Amino acid sequence: MDIADLTIDSARSSVKERKTSAVALAESFYAKIASDDPEIGAYLTLSKERAMSKAAEIDRLEEKGEKLPPLAGVPVGIKDVLITKGIRTTAGSKILGNYVPPYDCTAVARLEAAGAVMLGKLNCDEFAMGSSNENSAWKPVHNPRDLSRVPGGSSGGSAASVAADMAVIALGSDTGGSIRQPASFCGVVGLKPTYGRVSRYGLIAFASSLDHIGPLTKTVKDAATVLRTIAGRDPMDSTSAELPVPDYVAELDQPVKGMKVGVAKEYLGEGLDAEVRSAIEAAIQKLANLGCEIVDVSLPHTKYAIPAYYLVATAEASSNLARFDGVRYGYRAENVRSLSDMYRRSRNQGFGTEVKRRIMLGTYALSAGYYDAYYLKAQRVRTLLTRDFEEAFRKVDAIVAPTCPTAAFKLGEKVDDPLAMYLADIYTVTANLAGIPGISIPVGQTKEKLPIGMQIFGKHFAEATILRFAHAYETAA
Amino acid sequence: MKVTEKDVTYVADLANLELSDDERSRMVRDLNSILGHVDTLSELDTKDVPPMAQVSDRYGVDESKQGSERFAYASREDVHEGLRKSFKREVALANAPESDGTFFKVPKVIER
Numbered sequence: 172m173d174i175a176d177l178t179i180d181s182a183r184s185s186v187k188e189r190k191t192s193a194v195a196l197a198e199s200f201y202a203k204i205a206s207d208d209p210e211i212g213a214y215l216t217l218s219k220e221r222a223m224s225k226a227a228e229i230d231r232l233e234e235k236g237e238k239l240p241p242l243a244g245v246p247v248g249i250k251d252v253l254i255t256k257g258i259r260t261t262a263g264s265k266i267l268g269n270y271v272p273p274y275d276c277t278a279v280a281r282l283e284a285a286g287a288v289m290l291g292k293l294n295c296d297e298f299a300m301g302s303s304n305e306n307s308a309w310k311p312v313h314n315p316r317d318l319s320r321v322p323g324g325s326s327g328g329s330a331a332s333v334a335a336d337m338a339v340i341a342l343g344s345d346t347g348g349s350i351r352q353p354a355s356f357c358g359v360v361g362l363k364p365t366y367g368r369v370s371r372y373g374l375i376a377f378a379s380s381l382d383h384i385g386p387l388t389k390t391v392k393d394a395a396t397v398l399r400t401i402a403g404r405d406p407m408d409s410t411s412a413e414l415p416v417p418d419y420v421a422e423l424d425q426p427v428k429g430m431k432v433g434v435a436k437e438y439l440g441e442g443l444d445a446e447v448r449s450a451i452e453a454a455i456q457k458l459a460n461l462g463c464e465i466v467d468v469s470l471p472h473t474k475y476a477i478p479a480y481y482l483v484a485t486a487e488a489s490s491n492l493a494r495f496d497g498v499r500y501g502y503r504a505e506n507v508r509s510l511s512d513m514y515r516r517s518r519n520q521g522f523g524t525e526v527k528r529r530i531m532l533g534t535y536a537l538s539a540g541y542y543d544a545y546y547l548k549a550q551r552v553r554t555l556l557t558r559d560f561e562e563a564f565r566k567v568d569a570i571v572a573p574t575c576p577t578a579a580f581k582l583g584e585k586v587d588d589p590l591a592m593y594l595a596d597i598y599t600v601t602a603n604l605a606g607i608p609g610i611s612i613p614v615g616q617t618k619e620k621l622p623i624g625m626q627i628f629g630k631h632f633a634e635a636t637i638l639r640f641a642h643a644y645e646t647a648a
Numbered sequence: 649m650k651v652t653e654k655d656v657t658y659v660a661d662l663a664n665l666e667l668s669d670d671e672r673s674r675m676v677r678d679l680n681s682i683l684g685h686v687d688t689l690s691e692l693d694t695k696d697v698p699p700m701a702q703v704s705d706r707y708g709v710d711e712s713k714q715g716s717e718r719f720a721y722a723s724r725e726d727v728h729e730g731l732r733k734s735f736k737r738e739v740a741l742a743n744a745p746e747s748d749g750t751f752f753k754v755p756k757v758i759e760r
Contacts, residue, residue: 270743271743273735273742274732365708366702367703367707367708368708380701380702380703404721407731409719409722410704412704412708413722472692474688475689475691475692477685478686478687478688479689481682481686482686489663497745498744498745498752499740499744499752501743501745503745503746507755509755509756510754511664512755513754514664515665518666519667524671528675528678530663531656531660531663531665531679532679534662534663535651535679538662548689548690548694551697551699552697553700554697554699555692555697557700557703557706589678589681593682593685605703606703606707631703631708
């Protein structure tokens with residue numbers, strides 16, 4: 172069976188129409204992983220036993236003539252920050268190198284309950300901290316479109332697995348752009364929902380007020396299908412919203428004619444690559460041709476987003492990562508002199524350079540004497556950045572922007588300059604601070620054939636609207 | 649504000665990290681580079697702007713309600729094994745670097 176370009180619908184119907192079985196489909200994906208993943212590096216752990224048992228269950232349903240669930244037999248990959256019962260979950264870190272979780276993340280459980288077949292766990296930057304996947308403690312991921320380049324991060328394995336047909340869809344997490352930026356670099360669709368739309372239960376925490384789970388897919392429709400499956404209140408996450416989940420798929424074909432699309436000059440300024448700019452301008456023109464009204468908006472505090480983000484995110488991370496102490500799970504250093512010595516050495520040997528850097532920055536920003544100047548200041552600026560969006564959304568239904576200032580950069584290009592790496596997130600972090608939904612869709616490529624992505628932002632809980640714009644763009648001639 | 653080697657040692661201590669000499673000097677360089685960029689925040693007058701710790705008290709909630717009333721749905725009965733059964737002891741200990749089958753074991757805490 173040819174598995175190139177399979178979507179949820181085509182995978183499911185190939186099982187339903189008995190062109191293949193769910194077991195055979197999973198086998199085809201494992202064969203593809205065995206042949207192609209050695210040079211890409213997307214997977215960290217394969218969960219073949221669990222996948223085959225799930226696939227066999229789907230095949231039995233089909234044989235009995237029972238109704239197949241919406242993701243029946245669809246092979247999926249899961250970012251290694253989402254915990255999976257009985258399947259090693261490392262968060263890309265040595266400190267969790269042998270960690271086998273005792274329960275399942277809600278988003279994964281919901282995908283499987285809808286019939287999805289989990290192939291394995293996908294590579295990522297350590298604790299989702301990074302923009303290139305080079306901070307994985309295990310191995311880098313190579314961009315399937317150009318193996319000398321990064322796939323983006325931190326959900327680099329998720330984006331690469333979908334782009335290279337090693338999964339039909341993948342789940343990632345996005346704390347400052349970690350779904351949208353790799354989607355852009357690998358030429359796939361990546362959706363960060365509204366904060367509270369998808370339960371974070373079972374997501375290994377990086378920065379709790381900024382962390383989101385969402386899909387990476389080949390089509391906008393698949394992103395809508397996955398969101399419909401994983402969204403909704405979960406009593407295990409008190410921040411998951413008590414709001415009904417719309418049928419995102421049914422609303423995709425609603426017209427966008429006459430709707431207002433905002434363009435913010437702050438996202439098209441200095442530092443934006445010329446090829447990316449012209450692709451975004453062409454995409455905006457295409458939306459205009461679909462009957463959208465293009466409106467200038469201003470998000471005046473945008474230049475302060477990166478500093479505010481890196482203070483808030485690292486402060487929360489320094490607190491969240493305090494739990495890794497070598498006592499209940501994870502790596503423990505040997506030959507220690509005392510309890511305190513054990514904590515220090517276990518953490519120092521278990522965490523990688525970038526994670527230590529962020530713990531240090533966050534601890535510094537929260538420490539006595541600096542709390543007001545750094546952490547509290549950043550929280551106040553977070554309010555200003557959120558108000559910028561509130562103001563802009565009084566005038567428009569959606570805002571479009573480039574996902575990244577450039578296309579995928581080379582492996583090794585930014586590893587020695589953390590600030591340059593952080594600035595790669597300049598167009599994505601604000602949506603996390605404000606909690607609004609954003610989707611990155613492919614809108615062309617550079618002369619070197621590297622994908623370019625465009626983001627569409629919406630109001631809180633207006634995923635249906637941004638999916639509609641994205642779908643209209645994707646399906647327009 | 650300039651971060652010194654002494655600051656880095658102090659902060660590493662707070663964070664329970666034991667940095668090597670090389671790591672410490674690199675950390676001084678990196679933190680100063682990042683904080684140099686962060687200092688652009690001081691251009692903004694924020695004295696009348698309230699801090700924002702999270703988004704979920706502002707969006708997706710019933711705005712006719714106030715304070716904790718908005719989150720009444722998120723509370724549950726305070727009962728043993730309310731949402732989920734507790735793990736069996738062997739499950740809870742399965743990932744421990746060291747245990748005696750009943751407790752997690754750690755190096756001696758109190759020196760005599």
